[in-house]
Amino acid sequence: MRLSARTDYALRAVSELAAAPPGPVPAERIATAQQIPRRFLDNILLQLRRAGLIHSMRGPEGGYWLARPAEEITLADVIVVIEGRPEFQGHGGYPGAAGPLAAVWAALREHEERLLAETTFAQIVAGR
Amino acid sequence: MRLSARTDYALRAVSELAAAPPGPVPAERIATAQQIPRRFLDNILLQLRRAGLIHSMRGPEGGYWLARPAEEITLADVIVVIEGRPEFQGHGGYPGAAGPLAAVWAALREHEERLLAETTFAQIVAGR
DNA sequence: CGCATAGCCGACTTATTAAGTAGGAATAGA
DNA sequence: TCTATTCCTACTTAATAAGTCGGCTATGCG
Numbered sequence: 001m002r003l004s005a006r007t008d009y010a011l012r013a014v015s016e017l018a019a020a021p022p023g024p025v026p027a028e029r030i031a032t033a034q035q036i037p038r039r040f041l042d043n044i045l046l047q048l049r050r051a052g053l054i055h056s057m058r059g060p061e062g063g064y065w066l067a068r069p070a071e072e073i074t075l076a077d078v079i080v081v082i083e084g085r086p087e088f089q090g091h092g093g094y095p096g097a098a099g100p101l102a103a104v105w106a107a108l109r110e111h112e113e114r115l116l117a118e119t120t121f122a123q124i125v126a127g128r
Numbered sequence: 129m130r131l132s133a134r135t136d137y138a139l140r141a142v143s144e145l146a147a148a149p150p151g152p153v154p155a156e157r158i159a160t161a162q163q164i165p166r167r168f169l170d171n172i173l174l175q176l177r178r179a180g181l182i183h184s185m186r187g188p189e190g191g192y193w194l195a196r197p198a199e200e201i202t203l204a205d206v207i208v209v210i211e212g213r214p215e216f217q218g219h220g221g222y223p224g225a226a227g228p229l230a231a232v233w234a235a236l237r238e239h240e241e242r243l244l245a246e247t248t249f250a251q252i253v254a255g256r
Numbered sequence: 257c258g259c260a261t262a263g264c265c266g267a268c269t270t271a272t273t274a275a276g277t278a279g280g281a282a283t284a285g286a
Numbered sequence: 287t288c289t290a291t292t293c294c295t296a297c298t299t300a301a302t303a304a305g306t307c308g309g310c311t312a313t314g315c316g
Binding site for chain 4: 156170171173174185189191206
């Protein structure tokens with residue numbers, strides 16, 4: 001479960017939005033709360049918005065908020081947006097003696113995907 | 129579960145050794161069987177030997193073999209040698225709302241480590 | 257209107273790591 | 287001595303990650 005800084009930041013930013021009271025949260029506030037470089041965060045929020053996970057509004061009192069209730073957004077949703085769909089080849093076709101290794105990777109991946117797809121930000125905010 | 133080519137090759141090479149009849153297996157044979165660039169494989173086998181996982185002998189009829197029976201070598205053993213001990217900080221100290229994320233990573237890592245530490249090359253060779 | 261506060265956006269830079277290569281020395285057996 | 291093989295350090299090259307930069311655009315308020 002390698003996690004890039006970008007993905008990590010994205011998950012933390014969404015957590016912050018999930019925990020905030022209704023209404024726009026400015027990027028600056030998220031950056032401060034989660035210790036994320038401001039410019040970099042802009043970049044990430046943009047990506048989340050384009051994917052439809054969050055909404056935004058400009059101007060004073062502007063900011064970001066979740067597009068859906070926190071109960072309906074999973075960790076997997078965010079990860080997929082940032083890292084793209086996991087490649088399903090990669091470990092395809094191990095020759096000879098190594099063949100069965102593929103089954104191990106498949107088992108690991110399945111468990112990982114299930115946990116990430118079952119955990120919502122409502123749970124995260126609630127302390128899980 | 130990100131897997132570098134180096135680690136992947138190492139696991140496949142050890143699988144090949146585990147499947148071979150007793151006696152030295154030349155790197156060339158492993159490279160051919162597992163489609164691994166020869167020079168790169170040399171490099172990896174050297175690392176495995178220095179870690180004590182495999183033994184070697186030079187000259188004609190030389191090659192590599194497992195230092196212990198395949199029942200006693202796990203996937204985790206090889207991975208640790210190649211990638212080093214997983215860093216246990218990294219996800220330390222999530223501020224504010226993101227705090228509970230740490231528990232998710234911990235759960236994932238634990239499951240992953242357990243599976244890798246329980247699977248031996250004897251099982252791999254046997255088809256698991 | 258005009259100003260302040262925010263988001264929007266593409267391009268750029270820099271550091272690190274991954275993946276593989278090169279060249280040759282040492283050793284074992286025939 | 288010849289040949290097959292391991293041993294070892296260092297190098298190169300490409301990709302990715304992480305973050306920066308500069309400036310534009312929209313919104314609300316007085």
